[in-house]
Amino acid sequence: MINSKRSYEQLKCFFVFNKKVFMDPRYIIYPSLIEALTTLNIACEVVFEEQLEGKLDEIGKKDTVIFVNSYLLDITSIKAHDILAKIKGVKLSIGFDDEYRYRWTFNFAQHMHKILTFDPVTLEYLSQLGVDCSFCPHPLKEVQINHAKKVNDNYDVSFIGRVSPDKPMRYKLLKAVENEFPNSFIPGMHGQYVNLEIMHSAFQASKVNLNLTGISDFNFDHPLPFQQLRRGFKGRPFEIGACGGFCLSELSPSIQRALAGTNAIDFFEDIDECLEKIEYYLKHVDVRIAKARQLNIFTQSNILSNQSSNLFGNEVLNTIRSYNKLGVPKTLYERYPDYKIDNNVQPSMELERLKCLMKNHEFFNFIKQTLYLYRQNFLCAFMISGQLVGSMFRFLVRKKKL
Known part of the structure; x- marks a missing residue:
């Protein structure tokens, strides 16, 4: 768990990460997100997804919860709705790969007050729906050349x-x-x-x-x-x-x-x-x-996260200040309850999540989540299993051709 001293504005952000991805040294982008905010004197705390439900009482109305690459989170679409709806603070989502994960992005987006994206299609679509959405490149840590x-x-x-x-x-x-x-x-x-x-x-x-x-x-x-x-x-x-x-x-x-x-x-x-x-x-x-x-x-x-002028940190800071002054906007889930993505298993999203687990070699979690899906909806899980086998077969065919 990472903490920093609160600033005079008493601003605090909770970053929600997939634990294994966050701990992987190859994903250097995640520490840079935290540094980009602490450089601006915003207190930050890392919360791994399995801890989030237990943290709900600690998150105040003036706190900000930032979900990083939501498609990597193991929270199923059923459970995500219940947890996200209970968060009292400002909810912000960052999507590095929004350009091809629309369904998953929008499943989280309906609960978010703010979306930071790097994809113009996602930006324009969400903006048309009335979501507060900004285009902002992610930060990077300063490079030390040996x-x-x-x-x-x-x-x-x-x-x-x-x-x-x-x-x-x-x-x-x-x-x-x-x-x-x-x-x-x-x-x-x-x-x-x-x-x-x-x-x-x-x-x-x-x-x-x-x-x-x-x-x-x-x-x-x-x-x-x-x-x-x-x-x-x-x-x-x-x-x-x-x-x-x-x-x-x-x-x-x-x-x-x-x-x-x-x-x-x-x-x-x-x-x-x-x-x-x-x-x-x-x-x-x-x-x-x-x-x-x-x-x-x-x-x-x-871009560098240790600079007070970094675009990402200032976008988050300006958003928090704006909401504190003008009020927090309603989410899509709150404004249009009749149009929300149903609180059930979404085959394409669950397929994407299982594929991510396979790519990350999280075989135990893959088996656990697959069994969970079969308990929730046998037909849906059966369809997902067939699509997953098909994806693996097509991958092997392409690999053989090369």
């Missing part, structure tokens, strides 16, 4: 990220980059995992750092037209910026929006344009260095 363990200073191109069978377009692009620029550092193409130290060193040492933004998971209930062409928000460009590197990114309106007109990143739309721009920036060193400097300045000022 110069004694830097990777090769002479790499022309680097890409750090997942390369898997469910992203064939990504594999095709990176293969073309490796063929055209053999002096590249793309460990994911060869099944290699790198730690944060090597990743940050690569960002600083490489001349061109690629950022790819394709969305690989899709909404099962109401897939959007051209879904496979959508490009979501990724925080990787700002990690590159924090390391002083230059970023060439796949086109993403979300990232463009986050930059707020700052010309610190260049974008490409297809493989040919990617190769052309890599060639250009390898030849034009001054232009590349100038853009890298712009990105570093933007990141230092707006």
